[in-house]
Amino acid sequence: MKIIQHIFKDIKLHRLFLDLSLLSAKISLAIIMATFRMIVPCSMKRLIGETVLITGAGHGLGRELAIQLSSMGCIIVCWDNDIDSNRSTMREVSKNGGEVYGFVVDVSKRMEVRETVRLMRKVGVPNVTMLINNAAVLYHKPYLNFDSDDVEKTFNVNVLSNFWTIEAFLPMMLMKGSGHIVAISSMCGIYGVSQKVAYCSSKFAVRGLMEALHEEVRLDERKPNIHFTTIYPFYIDTGLAKDPKYRFPYIFGVVTPEYAAREIIKAIRRNYTEYSIPRCLFSLNAINRIVPENVMRLILDFLANVDQKQKEKDTMNAKLDLIKT
Incomplete structure (x- = not known):
């Protein structure tokens, strides 16, 4: 009984190895195709009659x-x-x-x-x-x-x-x-x-x-x-x-x-x-x-020019306070 179980286990491992190998080949091919399409986009379909x-x-x-x-x-x-x-x-x-x-x-x-x-x-x-x-x-x-x-x-x-x-x-x-x-x-x-x-x-x-x-x-x-x-x-x-x-x-x-x-x-x-x-x-x-989340926030704040916008907002609020007083 143990011999049969061992055989089935070997078959399952062998099948898993084959499946993983096939998956790796498919992934490699997909990456190659995606890279190729980045350089040479697919042709545009015709829309006439849609x-x-x-x-x-x-x-x-x-x-x-x-x-x-x-x-x-x-x-x-x-x-x-x-x-x-x-x-x-x-x-x-x-x-x-x-x-x-x-x-x-x-x-x-x-x-x-x-x-x-x-x-x-x-x-x-x-x-x-x-x-x-x-x-x-x-x-x-x-x-x-x-x-x-x-x-x-x-x-x-x-x-x-x-x-x-x-x-x-x-x-x-x-x-x-x-x-x-x-x-x-x-x-x-x-x-x-x-x-x-x-x-x-x-x-x-x-x-x-x-x-x-x-x-x-x-x-x-x-x-x-x-x-x-x-x-x-x-x-x-x-x-x-x-x-x-x-x-x-x-x-x-x-x-x-x-x-x-x-x-x-x-x-x-x-x-x-x-x-x-x-x-x-x-x-x-x-x-x-x-990248880490704090790095992402730093990049987004830089692109949005958050510091400059905050300074402008503070300046505007200060002027409004002066007008009120």
Whole structure:
């Protein structure tokens, strides 16, 4: 009996050794391929004929995505809760010869999303092949100054709307075996930022949603060709937030919605899973996550020029005190 147990033990160890060897070979090959793709990016896919639904399409980044994707031959579906802004985007797309549909919808409300999807089918809008969840709100204030309505609205718009739209369009993508889901997160979904606690929390949630859903679909036995892309901009001039004024503005400065839209479309066409704007921010994040936490904080404080900002704040407070006295 002991001899048989010993034989089985040897077989298991031998099998484990083979599995580990195979894993090492796969890892080595994956690293080589990833390094090669850093030098020679994969070719960009054609987007002509794609039906792209964009939430928050009435202004800023959503508007630019609609215009630029339309120029590439995409059919555009604009969703926004502002009827005038949505019509303005639709006029711009139509003026350039694009095919566009528009619907006024509050994406934070599940029933409105479902009703709008039914209306789209009723009027003959083509099946959505690409979903871009762009709608977001941001409240900039200290944590203890938040009221519950601000927090609820932040999560309803920034997080739950992603659930409701994906719920509406993912089943058809799975049925067809193809599709692309894009979420506009933020570098605030990578790092916590003072006075943006609710916003950062919501963007971290978007990151978790996209990573988990990507993994779930990847393991689906049907093996659908559905891509997931999460975008992490640093700062886009959309009016949501003030320019944080970091050091090295050529890296950490404000970018226009036009530039950000071009970068996002590049990431979509290359089927990137994650993409930061500017691109180098992921490299900085990788370094920051290796070093000790206090070192990471020192780097972040240096980039944010915290000492200078504190001096300016103290000077301003001193002037206000003089005025009061």
